[in-house]
Amino acid sequence: MSAQTAPSDGSPQPAARTTPLVEVHRELGGTLVDFAGYLMPLRYGSETAEHHAVRASAGIFDISHMGEIFVTGSQAPQALDHALVGLPSGLDPGRARYTMIVTPDGGVIDDLIVYRLSGHGFLVVANAANAAVVAAELTERAAGFDAVVSDESDKYALIAVQGPKAQEIVQRLTQTDLPALKYYALVSGVVAGHQAFIGRTGYTGEDGFELFVAAEDAEPVWRALTEAGGADLTPCGLSARDTLRLEAGMPLYGHELTRDTTPYDAGLGRVVRLEKPDFVGREALAAIAEAGPAHRLVGLVARGRRVPRAGYTVIGDDGEPCGTVTSGAPSPTLGRPVAMASVRVDARPAAVDIRGKHEEVDVVDLPFYHREHRPAGGADQVSAHQNKRTNK
Incomplete structure (x- = not known):
């Protein structure tokens, strides 16, 4: 089932999409709302209790609404250098970087995390509301490079485990050496018997992991994590995620970042690599950097x-x-x-x-x-x- 609302003109809106974990959220009594076109849990009980659980022990989040876009090919590094404000070609395999894609006049289309999977393979994670736009922009900007852009968002689920006890809990279900995994790094491994990309990234201000698994594996992985975590792992919804990221000073697209703001307006000029000779938005951003926002x-x-x-x-x-x-x-x-x-x-x-x-x-x-x-x-x-x- 999915949510459907009526816009002001009386015509029906497209039904909200669901993640592979929607039935789990219903079992847990989650309050489901339409967020960025997806039916997502706002909270399961007390959003304040969920927030404190992440700060004190650990929380588990369904973030499968995020977009997973793969860029591959012999010139994928150069294509992404041209498309984004950062320098993905400078990433070592298994490392990640926060970056942005901007308009020619420097306005932020979306903020992204780029993971380098191999010598010529990258995973770009986009915000849910912008995933299709980002995929289209990357495809257009990669034209002329030996690079293929593939939006595989529907094939993946994304589960986040965040908090001081996150490592202890996830380690119970994997042979991957999690203490050796650096912040903003990614490794391919097995979690609860299922193949996964394990990223040491998050959006809460706490240590933690984001687990990319096949959509059909999402429910067994979630259930295994909650069993392994027991009382130390609390299901958390969008409300807690928002207050956690706000306390951590992390921007939210549509709030701190929009097409009317530049990275410099948001105090994030450090992600712009003006030493690159050419990328979309460079001329505009260079002028802002010189004059000041x-x-x-x-x-x-x-x-x-x-x-x-x-x-x-x-x-x-x-x-x-x-x-x-x-x-x-x-x-x-x-x-x-x-x-x-x-x-x-x-x-x-x-x-x-x-x-x-x-x-x-x-x-x-x-x-x-x-x-x-x-x-x-x-x-x-x-x-x-x-x-x-x-x-x-």
Whole structure:
């Protein structure tokens, strides 16, 4: 079964797609919602409890809505160097890199993780809503290279196990030497008797793994993981995933990143490799790098309890609007509302307009949370790093 909603003109929308784990989510009592065209679990019970489980032990997520796009051929490295802002050709086999694909004027089409599988083989992981667009763009940009782009998203399921106990749990089901697997690395292995790509990557701010398995293997692998994890492994939905990535200062496409923003606007200019002689968007990005972006991404911590939500206006210390909140939520780890916001580079944010009232905020360094600075004194304790006011 799948969800179907009616748009404002009264005509039916296409039914939301399901992942290979949809029946598992129903068994677990998950609240299913249409997200990026997929029926996905928002939560199973308490989203706050799910969030804390990942910070304290481990959580398991279905992220099979993400796109898996393979690029192969003798000139696949050069094709990706041309198509993306990064330098995939510089990756060693088994390593991964965060990068982006941009428009000719530098706007972000999507942020990606690129894994090098072999000398000439790559796996590009795209966000669900953008997978088809990314595959089409890569195909067009690879024309003229000896490279083949293949969108194999429907053939794969993707399961994430994240948290301090993630390694211990996954290791029970594989002979792969997980302690030897570096961060942002990938290895082919067997998990619970099923072939998998095991990546030491994630979107929570915790250590963990993302397991690429055949769609038909998703359910037995999930069940084996939950049995191996027992009380230490909690099924988690989209709500917990969002608050976890927000605390970790990780951007979300459609919020911190859009076609109207560049990597430099989001404070991610470090992923742009301008030393490459040519790639799509290079001229525009080089000009922005030289002149400086018009906006910057900042972290905000509310002094009160009202939450600065996405779309709310940020107010400068001169009392005038200076930007917009891109993501905001109560932080279960810090015990107070936090937000990321895009503001003018010359602005000094002081408040957020929340339904007509200016609620005071502090500007802090991102990320709000880092596992090396895990609070030890309860939810209201914020480390000196997390609460450092920048006000720049």
